[in-house]
Amino acid sequence: MRGALRTFSDRLLGRGTAALTVPPLDGAWRPNNLLEDAPSGIAATVPDCLTLKEGRPVWAEGRRLKGADGEIETLPRTITAMASSSGGRFAIALDGAGITIDGQPQPALAQLSCVTALAFEDESTLWIAIGSTVNQTGEWARDLIELRRSGRLLRYDIGTGKPATIAERLAYPNGMVWTPDGMIVSEAWAVRLIRLAPSGKAVEIVADLPGYPAGLSQSASGGYWLTLFAPRSPLIELVLREASYRKAMMQEVDPVYWIAPALSSGQSFFEPMQGGALKQMGILKPWAPTRSYGLVVEFSGDFTPLRSFHSRAGGRRHGVTSVLEADGQLWVTSKGGGEIVRIALAEGAKS
Amino acid sequence: MSHIEADGVQPIIELRGVTKEFHGVAALRDVNFTLMPGEVHALLGENGAGKSTLTKIIAGVHSPTSGEVFFKGEKLAFSRPADALLNGIAMVFQETSLVQSLTVAQNIYLGKEGFLNRLRGIYIAAQQFLQSLNFNVDPTMQVSQLGAAQKQMVEIARAVHHKARVIIFDEPTATLTPEEKHHFFSLVRRLKADGVSIVFISHALEEALAISDRITVLRDGQHVVTDDVSAFNRDRIITYMVGRTLTEEIYQKGAREPRRYGKKVLSVQNLSMGKMVRNTSFSIYAGQITGLFGLIGSGRTETAKIVAGVAKRDFLHGGEIRFEDRSVRFRTPRPAVKSGIVYVTEDRKLEGFFETKSIAANIYSGLLGADLNKTPVVSYSEMMELSQVWTKRLNVRTIDGQAKVIELSGGNQQKVVVAKALAQRPKLIIFDEPTRGVDVGAIAEIHSAINDLADAGLAVVVISSYLPEIMNLADRILVTRLGRVVEEFGISEATEEKIMYAAVH
Numbered sequence: 001m002r003g004a005l006r007t008f009s010d011r012l013l014g015r016g017t018a019a020l021t022v023p024p025l026d027g028a029w030r031p032n033n034l035l036e037d038a039p040s041g042i043a044a045t046v047p048d049c050l051t052l053k054e055g056r057p058v059w060a061e062g063r064r065l066k067g068a069d070g071e072i073e074t075l076p077r078t079i080t081a082m083a084s085s086s087g088g089r090f091a092i093a094l095d096g097a098g099i100t101i102d103g104q105p106q107p108a109l110a111q112l113s114c115v116t117a118l119a120f121e122d123e124s125t126l127w128i129a130i131g132s133t134v135n136q137t138g139e140w141a142r143d144l145i146e147l148r149r150s151g152r153l154l155r156y157d158i159g160t161g162k163p164a165t166i167a168e169r170l171a172y173p174n175g176m177v178w179t180p181d182g183m184i185v186s187e188a189w190a191v192r193l194i195r196l197a198p199s200g201k202a203v204e205i206v207a208d209l210p211g212y213p214a215g216l217s218q219s220a221s222g223g224y225w226l227t228l229f230a231p232r233s234p235l236i237e238l239v240l241r242e243a244s245y246r247k248a249m250m251q252e253v254d255p256v257y258w259i260a261p262a263l264s265s266g267q268s269f270f271e272p273m274q275g276g277a278l279k280q281m282g283i284l285k286p287w288a289p290t291r292s293y294g295l296v297v298e299f300s301g302d303f304t305p306l307r308s309f310h311s312r313a314g315g316r317r318h319g320v321t322s323v324l325e326a327d328g329q330l331w332v333t334s335k336g337g338g339e340i341v342r343i344a345l346a347e348g349a350k351s
Numbered sequence: 352m353s354h355i356e357a358d359g360v361q362p363i364i365e366l367r368g369v370t371k372e373f374h375g376v377a378a379l380r381d382v383n384f385t386l387m388p389g390e391v392h393a394l395l396g397e398n399g400a401g402k403s404t405l406t407k408i409i410a411g412v413h414s415p416t417s418g419e420v421f422f423k424g425e426k427l428a429f430s431r432p433a434d435a436l437l438n439g440i441a442m443v444f445q446e447t448s449l450v451q452s453l454t455v456a457q458n459i460y461l462g463k464e465g466f467l468n469r470l471r472g473i474y475i476a477a478q479q480f481l482q483s484l485n486f487n488v489d490p491t492m493q494v495s496q497l498g499a500a501q502k503q504m505v506e507i508a509r510a511v512h513h514k515a516r517v518i519i520f521d522e523p524t525a526t527l528t529p530e531e532k533h534h535f536f537s538l539v540r541r542l543k544a545d546g547v548s549i550v551f552i553s554h555a556l557e558e559a560l561a562i563s564d565r566i567t568v569l570r571d572g573q574h575v576v577t578d579d580v581s582a583f584n585r586d587r588i589i590t591y592m593v594g595r596t597l598t599e600e601i602y603q604k605g606a607r608e609p610r611r612y613g614k615k616v617l618s619v620q621n622l623s624m625g626k627m628v629r630n631t632s633f634s635i636y637a638g639q640i641t642g643l644f645g646l647i648g649s650g651r652t653e654t655a656k657i658v659a660g661v662a663k664r665d666f667l668h669g670g671e672i673r674f675e676d677r678s679v680r681f682r683t684p685r686p687a688v689k690s691g692i693v694y695v696t697e698d699r700k701l702e703g704f705f706e707t708k709s710i711a712a713n714i715y716s717g718l719l720g721a722d723l724n725k726t727p728v729v730s731y732s733e734m735m736e737l738s739q740v741w742t743k744r745l746n747v748r749t750i751d752g753q754a755k756v757i758e759l760s761g762g763n764q765q766k767v768v769v770a771k772a773l774a775q776r777p778k779l780i781i782f783d784e785p786t787r788g789v790d791v792g793a794i795a796e797i798h799s800a801i802n803d804l805a806d807a808g809l810a811v812v813v814i815s816s817y818l819p820e821i822m823n824l825a826d827r828i829l830v831t832r833l834g835r836v837v838e839e840f841g842i843s844e845a846t847e848e849k850i851m852y853a854a855v856h
Contacts, residue, residue, distance in 0.1 A: 014668035016678055021620035021671040024632035026839050027827065028612045207676045208618065234621070304614055 011241070018241060022232040023210045028297070028305035031286070035294045035320070035332065035341060036311040042068065042340040047333040049082040050215070050322040050340075053090055057324055057331045058082070059340060065092075080137050083118035083126070089158075091118050091126055095137050101126065101158060108161050112154075113137070117215070119176035119183065121155070121198075127183050128154040128163070129173035141260045143172055144189050144212075145239075145246050153185065155198060166200050175216040175322075177224055184224065186213035191232065193303065205303050211295055212261055215322035215333075223306065224299045227320040227332070230261030231293040235272075263319025264336030265292040284314035292318035292336050309343060317341055361424050363388045363517060363548050364409055364440075369418030371404050373758050378404040381418070382574045384567060386517065389546045391539060393559035393580075396569035396592055396790065402552050403760060405569070406519045409550070410442035411435035436462065441515035443506045443523055449494045455481075456490035459509045484508055485534040498648065503527065507535065511542065518542065519550040522761070522788045524558060528646050528816070536562055554790050556585050568592055589791060609826035609842045613638030615676075616779050616810040617658065617692075622670035624662060627653040629834035630670070635779060635812055640805045642825025643814045646854050650834035651814050652697060655781045659694030660687035661702075674779070688721045691778030695768055697787060697814070703768040706757040710749060710767050711738030713756055717771035741770035746796055762793030769800060780804060781812040786820060798824060818847045830854050 010016035025031050049060040058067045060079035065072045077094035084090050091101045093115035099106050109128070116131035130152040135143040143150075151170030154163045171189035178184075182197040184205060193206040193213065211228030219225050239246060239259045249258055259272045266284070273289070294311025309330070311317035319336025330343040364386040371379040379401045386392050386409075396402045407413045408420065411429025420427050422438060429435045432442070449458045456477035460468075477490035486504040494502060503523060510518050520539075524532045539549060539562055553559050559566060560580060567577040568591040575591050617635040622628055628650045635641050645651040656662035658672060660681025672679050674690060681687040684694070696702040704713045715734040718724050725733055742749060745766040749759060756767055765785065772780060782801060786794045801824060805811045815821050821828055828845050830838040830853040838853035 013666065015671075015680065019620070019671035019678070020668075021632075023618050023620055023673075024634055024836075026632075026634050026829075026836075027615070027636055029634075030839055204676075208673060304612060306612070 020234045020237045020241070022234060022237065023208050025210055025308075025310075029210060029308050031310045031312055032308070033310060033312065033315070034343065035296060035309040035317050036315040038309075038317075038341050038343045041334075041342055044333070044338055044340050046335050046338065047340055048321050048335055049079055050217075050324040050331050050333050051082045051090075052084050052324065052326065054088070057326050059322070059331075059333055078137070081115045081118045081129075083120055085120035085123055087123045089120060089123055091120070093118055093128070099126075099128065099156075106156070106158075106161065108163055109154075109156065116151075116172070116174050117176045117185075119178050121178050121183070124158045126156045126158060127166075127176055127178070128156055129170075129176055129185065130154070131172045131174060131188075140172065140188075141255060141258060141262075142250065145250060145258065145260055147189075147240065148172070149189070151187070153183075153196060166198065167196055167202060174212075174214045175226070177216040177218055184216060186216055186226065188212045188214065188229075193226070206299075211293060214320070217322075217324050219298055219325050220328075222301045224301075224303070225323040225325060225330070226297050226299060227323045228293070228295040228297070229263060229319050229321050229335070231290060231295070232261075233289050233291070235259060235289065236261060236291075260291070262291040262336070263321075265290060265318070266314065286312040286314060288313045290314075294318045294320045294332075294334060294337070296320055296323050296330070296332055311337070360387055362386055362421070363423055365421040365424075366405070366408070366415075367419045367421070369405070369408060369415045369420065371401075371408060371413060372416045377416075378572050379408075379415075380572045382569070382572070384574070384577075386548050386550060387565075388516075388548055389543055390564045391543055391549045391551055391562055393551045393553065393563035393566045394569070395552070395556070395559055395566060395588055396575075400569040400592070400760075400790070401572040402569055403521060404572075406442060406521060406550055406552065409435070409517070410440055410519055412442070433462070436513060436515070439514070439516035440519070441510035441513050441517070442519040442521065443503075443510045444521055449502060449505055449509075451493075451495040453494060454490065455488055455492050455494060455497070455505050458494055458505055459490070459512050461509070463513065480512060481508055484511065484538055486531075498652075504531070507538070511538070515547065517548045517550070519552075521552045522554065523551070524553060524555060532558075554788070554794075556588050556791075559588070560585065592791065607842070610639040610805060612636045613808065613810070616674065618673040619654070619658065620671045620673065622654065622657060622672065623665045624653055624657055624669065625665065627834055628657065628664070631831070631835035632670075633829050633836040633839075635810050637778075637810045638805060638808045639826040640801065640811045640813055640824050642821040642828040643812055643831060644816075644818065644821050644828055644850055644854060645831030646816075649831040649854065651831045652783055653834075654831070655694055655783055655812065655814060658687075658779075659692050659781060660684045661694060685720060688775050688777075691776070692781070693772045693775050693777035693779070694781045695772045695783060695785060697783035699764055699768045704756045704764065704771065707755055709738075709753045709755055710742060710747065710759070711735055711753065713767055714738050714741050714770050714774050717774045721775035723774070723776060737774060741774060745770050745800060760790075762789040762797075765789050765797065766793065769797065773800075773804075777809065779810040779812070781814065783814045784816065785813060786815075786817075794820075818850060821850070822847065 010018045045061045047059045047061050056067055062078050064074050077097045080095050081093040093099045096113050098110035098112055114131045114137045117129035119127045132143045132148055133150040134148055149169045149171045151173045153167040155166050156163045171187045173185045174188040175186040176183055182195045185194050185196055191209040195203045195205050211231045213226055214229040215227045217225045257270050290313035294317040297308040298306045300306055317334040317337040320332055321335045322333045324331040328345055330345055332341045362385040366384040369379055369382045394402045408415050411432045411434050456473045459477050460473050474490050481488055488501050488504050563580045566580055566583050568575040614637045615634050616637045620632050622631050643651045657664050660683050711734045714737050747763050747766045756764055785797050813824050826842055828840045829836045830850055832854055
């Protein structure tokens with residue numbers, strides 16, 4: 001009763017959960033153009049799922065598995081997640097076709113769909129993040145607008161072939177990285193990182209992120225990399241609180257033009273835009289409200305943000321979904337910009 | 352003897368062998384001082400050197416324990432400030448002494464009212480008078496609604512309006528912007544040209560060097576030197592004041608390594624309060640000092656006050672404050688203090704302490720406010736123990752914890768305010784103008800204490816109008832303009848020009 005009254009008064013007065021505020025990008029999150037201004041990368045079609053295979057970075061472009069030297073393999077379905085273990089095991093999740101480990105289909109996982117991330121705990125255990133049990137992989141924007149919390153996390157014992165559910169009702173788990181204390185999971189719609197122990201006990205590690213988190217990976221310095229594929233904005237926060245508006249929008253508007261985060265934006269004047277001056281003297285302001293953004297942030301081992309790489313409003317390298325540090329370079333997939341970007345980390349540190 | 356004294360003109364004020372004791376401790380010891388007609392005489396000295404005591408004796412606030420005061424060659428003993436004012440001696444106090452509930456115009460005319468007063472007439476006259484001084488203050492505003500800088504302007508205007516022949520300015524420029532300081536110095540030159548004698552106390556030594564004819568330096572209540580301004584430079588003054596060169600110690604030159612970001616302690620999101628704070632957003636991190644710089648009226652103090660529960664944000668859509676990942680809305684300072692947010696005010700006399708209470712009682716009141724007292728009832732022993740710890744830690748110069756705060760010098764008063772705040776064991780501490788009206792020796796000590804807090808892992812915010820202070824202390828600098836944070840600089844990239852540009856444009 002008290003909670004309901006609080007919610008009602010918050011909505012009335014624009015407070016608490018109805019404050020429609022987003023955290024500022026400052027401190028280690030301070031905007032720069034390090035991602036946008038990085039040297040030209042490798043052109044790619046909706047690249048995603050960066051991981052290491054035989055010590056080399058590989059990524060997915062739809063059905064194709066690619067590396068820096070070109071295409072490695074074409075698979076029957078779209079690749080939605082990949083992971084490799086320190087011992088060289090390699091797992092791939094295919095859209096609607098389950099998961100293969102070292103090329104072997106896993107019957108117990110054949111029915112899984114909307115697998116958004118994979119991560120090895122050790123050589124015999126694989127964790128599987130299912131973004132949504134209601135919507136398909138490509139319908140992530142619908143999943144957010146419907147305020148779903150239908151994500152699941154499975155722990156799969158490769159030896160016995162049995163999966164166990166670790167957590168349910170997650171708000172679109174979208175990235176994972178294993179730490180000695182448990183699995184770190186990025187929960188996109190909850191805009192936070194949580195740590196899940198194999199027992200299922202969850203602890204919030206980082207809350208109130210300024211964007212929707214996606215891929216996680218380890219950094220060479222003992223910390224972690226996180227990508228945020230789109231920024232939060234007060235307009236989207238407002239729409240998420242307006243049930244009837246969301247319903248009408250989903251019924252009547254093409255999903256491309258929804259007031260929702262996007263992997264890329266600014267291509268059409270039909271797109272929703274926030275009132276106010278987006279442009280000054282014909283040039284889009286870098287701080288203009290935007291639906292898409294490119295952002296990679298480095299955390300220390302205790303998840304304190306250290307530095308960030310940005311592609312701001314009006315930039316090209318938006319919709320960053322996965323990140324990998326290899327050989328002193330940061331590999332980043334810009335799904336919205338259609339590019340694999342490589343940043344020399346020594347230069348990034350200098351900047 | 353300086354050239355000015357050697358001319359044979361009779362001093363307008365002369366103190367001979369003046370000693371003043373409080374509780375048996377001499378604040379002034381056998382001090383001689385002369386003020387010539389039409390001269391600007393800077394009175395400089397470290398924290399507790401006796402500057403304020405000396406000027407208060409001239410202005411009739413205190414009577415000397417021994418020694419003599421001569422006014423135009425005649426021996427005088429003012430029993431109250433009004434006597435001094437009638438004789439043409441006005442004092443502009445370091446902490447403003449205006450009547451808060453009256454308007455600006457009423458304060459200016461206070462003590463000079465006619466038998467019948469027409470409010471409208473007073474307002475018009477005050478408006479014209481303030482304009483003639485280039486002070487942008489609305490005469491109809493109630494003083495309680497003014498910022499510290501505007502109060503200072505009214506205080507100066509009041510002294511000038513009384514047509515005093517001797518005006519004592521105690522730290523007049525501490526709260527003024529560069530432009531306002533420029534107006535103030537023009538006013539001083541004008542008054543000087545009219546033959547008014549001015550005693551000028553300032554811790555900004557450059558100002559003293561620029562505007563004075565003569566400088567007197569006091570140390571530990573004793574006269575050290577009086578000479579023409581041409582005989583001094585900054586380092587020489589400091590050497591006289593403290594016996595060592597502090598310039599390098601306080602404002603270190605050269606690059607320094609900023610502290611790294613710790614956990615995000617505070618996230619202010621789209622905060623609004625009327626026209627003073629407009630949709631501002633910023634974050635504060637543990638283990639480092641965040642400098643908040645902005646011109647007077649840019650909303651920096653108001654933002655800090657909202658965070659600390661002293662002021663309230665807009666009732667509707669006032670934004671959000673997240674402290675330690677929890678949305679908070681403090682309606683009074685007490686819950687903020689209990690949560691770990693402490694605000695050290697810029698106006699210590701009004702908001703910082705109970706001036707008639709002892710140092711111990713003041714520090715203990717901070718502990719009580721945070722509910723950290725060990726015993727459910729007020730414990731005298733705990734109070735005295737606390738006082739001993741903090742007076743020692745912050746080097747508060749006093750006889751014992753029983754001394755009343757009002758009897759301390761500005762720098763020591765500020766240390767008491769800081770001690771009171773630190774006794775509350777904050778997680779986030781906001782210092783608003785921490786060294787305003789504080790001498791160079793105490794500045795170094797307060798800076799050192801602030802640095803220690805950040806090194807100990809606390810989130811520290813320093814609000815200051817003095818750019819060298821911000822540049823010296825802060826690891827990152829947020830610049831406010833028109834009620835919002837408009838720019839952020841890392842200390843390695845910040846320059847005074849960049850910061851001022853962001854604050855003004």
